[in-house]
Amino acid sequence: MKDLLPIGSIVLLKDANKKLMIIGVMQIKQDEGKMYDYLGVPYPEGYINQTNNFLFQHEDINDVVFTGYQNPEKESFVQVLNVLYNNYEKQAAQKPTPPQEPEL
Numbered sequence: 001m002k003d004l005l006p007i008g009s010i011v012l013l014k015d016a017n018k019k020l021m022i023i024g025v026m027q028i029k030q031d032e033g034k035m036y037d038y039l040g041v042p043y044p045e046g047y048i049n050q051t052n053n054f055l056f057q058h059e060d061i062n063d064v065v066f067t068g069y070q071n072p073e074k075e076s077f078v079q080v081l082n083v084l085y086n087n088y089e090k091q092a093a094q095k096p097t098p099p100q101e102p103e104l
Helices: 072-094
Strands: 010-013 020-029 034-042 054-056 061-066
Touching: 020 054, 020 072
Parallel strands: none
Antiparallel strands: 010 020, 010 061, 020 034, 034 054
């Protein structure tokens, strides 16, 4: 699994002007069934409403402006996340791909 930043970290994404503060990790967008590394909100405003939350991947980060608080509790949480992530990856690999229509 990726080495994810802790919540409270402030990042600037590629091709972005507005900083985001990470408020969640390993988030699944239900309507897509896709897992994202992070959930962020605009910084310094913070949570405004549901439409101003941003899901993004670690590789989308251009700059880490500030790294959030880390302690042994965070490390234990990461170990649990690793198990969940591995289970998610196994399930995603086992999903059957929908049949494609034959080319005419």
